[in-house]
Amino acid sequence: MKTTAHHPDLARFATRGTLYLGAPEAAELVRRVGVRESMAAVAEAIREDFLRWPEFDKSARVAAHSDVGVIELMPVADGQRYSFKYVNGHPGNTRLGLSTVMAFGVLADVDTGAPLFLSELTLTTALRTAAMSALAARTLARPDSRVMALIGNGAQSEFQALAFQQLLGITALRVYDIDPAATAKLVANLRGSGLDITVCRSTAEAVRGAHIVTTVTADKRNALILTPEMIEPGMHLNAVGGDCPGKTELHGAILDAARVFVEYEPQSRIEGEIQHKGADFAVTELWQVLRGERAGRTAADEVTVFDSVGFALEDFSALRFMHQRALALGLGEYIDLIPSLADPKNLFSALGSAGSAPAARAAEPLAV
Ligand SMILES: NC(=O)c1ccc[n+]([C@@H]2O[C@H](COP(=O)([O-])OP(=O)(O)OC[C@H]3O[C@@H](n4cnc5c(N)ncnc54)[C@H](O)[C@@H]3O)[C@@H](O)[C@H]2O)c1
Numbered sequence: 001m002k003t004t005a006h007h008p009d010l011a012r013f014a015t016r017g018t019l020y021l022g023a024p025e026a027a028e029l030v031r032r033v034g035v036r037e038s039m040a041a042v043a044e045a046i047r048e049d050f051l052r053w054p055e056f057d058k059s060a061r062v063a064a065h066s067d068v069g070v071i072e073l074m075p076v077a078d079g080q081r082y083s084f085k086y087v088n089g090h091p092g093n094t095r096l097g098l099s100t101v102m103a104f105g106v107l108a109d110v111d112t113g114a115p116l117f118l119s120e121l122t123l124t125t126a127l128r129t130a131a132m133s134a135l136a137a138r139t140l141a142r143p144d145s146r147v148m149a150l151i152g153n154g155a156q157s158e159f160q161a162l163a164f165q166q167l168l169g170i171t172a173l174r175v176y177d178i179d180p181a182a183t184a185k186l187v188a189n190l191r192g193s194g195l196d197i198t199v200c201r202s203t204a205e206a207v208r209g210a211h212i213v214t215t216v217t218a219d220k221r222n223a224l225i226l227t228p229e230m231i232e233p234g235m236h237l238n239a240v241g242g243d244c245p246g247k248t249e250l251h252g253a254i255l256d257a258a259r260v261f262v263e264y265e266p267q268s269r270i271e272g273e274i275q276h277k278g279a280d281f282a283v284t285e286l287w288q289v290l291r292g293e294r295a296g297r298t299a300a301d302e303v304t305v306f307d308s309v310g311f312a313l314e315d316f317s318a319l320r321f322m323h324q325r326a327l328a329l330g331l332g333e334y335i336d337l338i339p340s341l342a343d344p345k346n347l348f349s350a351l352g353s354a355g356s357a358p359a360a361r362a363a364e365p366l367a368v
Contacts, residue, residue: 013114017340021119021322021332029322029331030123036166038321039159043131043167045317053287055079056313060267063244068092068220070244074105076312082108083316085121089244091218099155100218101125107319115337117323121315126156128318129310130163132263133238136306137212138167139289140261140296141236145211146171151203151225152217152241153177153186160214160240161186165195168212172196176206177217204230214238215249222276225249228257233301239273243309248273250305258303261286261296263311272307283307 012019021029030038049056061074069090076083085105093100103121108114137145148170150157154177164170173195177183183199190197200206207213207230215225218241226237228251237258242248250273260283262268274281286306288294297304326332339350 007109009116010109010112010114013109013116016334018115018335018337019117019323019326019332020335020337021117021326023120023123025326025331026120026123026322029325029329030127032329033325035127035159036162039127039131039134039163040166042128042318042321043135043163045321046128046132046135046314047290049313049317049320050287050290052078053285053291053313056316058264058313060264060270061312063271065245074310074312074315076316077110078316080110081316081320082110082113083312083319085125085312085315087121087125087310089218089247091220094154101155105315105319107316107323117319117326118335118337119319119322119326121318124318124322125310125315126159128314129156129240129308130159131167131318132310132314133160133214133240133306133308134163134167136261136286136308137164137236137238139286140304140306141168141212142234142297142300145169145236147174147210148172148212148214149174149176149200149203149206149210150186151176151206151213151215153179153182154216154218156216156240157182157186158189160216160238161190161195162193164212164214165193170195170212172198174198174200174206174208174210176200176203207231210235212236212238214240215242216240217249220244220247222246222248224251226254227251228253231257231303233303235303236297237303237305238308239305240308242273242307243271245270245275248275252276254303255281255305255307258305259284259297260305260307261289262307263309263314267311268307268309271309273305274307 055078057077061072063072071088074085087103103125105121107117262283284294289296
């Protein structure tokens, strides 16, 4: 392979191949950086990328639905880098011993199309989703918010809790899940975190008195996790689990009485809580608030909703972070995802001597 590439990432690709970061190495990276510190860094990377929103080539993700779940492809690019994520959402998976959400993705060079970095994104999705939630809440919630209700205590939940502790100063959690074992797992995982955790017997009990309510449940239906009588003036709602057509968490009247913020409006109209609303239902894209172009919260008693579905740009930012840190820490391994060729026009040479072996005789029928 030629090694004339000038950019260090491309020169590395030309000489060594694609950097691959598997799940154990990604976990090692997060352990070394610190889970809260990783989410703070990902939140900052997302903020930087959202501030240059117009520079990105954006599209709603491509979804393949089945009765039990969805598989999605999420591409985005700027002038230098292209990324995509493959991700699924199958709420019944945990009964089969599989994760509800599983993901991997690629960061590539736009000038050449070279896949520089191939990474696990299951753990990384949890980091970036929590980082995104906390960034939105830091922008929209009342600054004196200290108590968060956390409804749904599955795979994403501890990450949400720690990101809100780190980025907003949340000190107390009120938690509820229909599965008591999930809540017990969360309590055990967050022991020693410094968070004061109250286990509640219902969503209504958990939400009472909370300043922020995070819903992160998994159920492939239009659920009513939050209903209007639970909502108190000034609350910020971080609605994470509703992210697919026919899969939502909030009663529609909550949205009518709130100010609603989304990531990328064309995708959120299809997948978000607002899928039940008309095309004229007013929403604000978060990047506009971050750039100071649109108002965020305008009154202390206003109810704000972050109608999160997960947008490709958040994965782009997270991949940037994981790539940089993997390089800095020497984690991951280089793999031959693409054939290494002395003459790039001679792809046939990748077959070695097998490529020039005599063709098998096609005339004789195969014995069955
Ligand atoms: N918006 C985003 O960017 C984003 C990113 C990742 C995941 N998600 C979504 O977040 C949700 C949670 O993901 P996960 O990986 O934690 O899933 P998970 O299956 O590990 O956990 C979901 C939890 O929700 C609980 N639950 C289901 N119905 C409930 C109800 N009515 N009340 C209380 N709890 C209930 C389940 O018992 C389970 O413990 C999924 O719907 C997933 O698709 C969204």
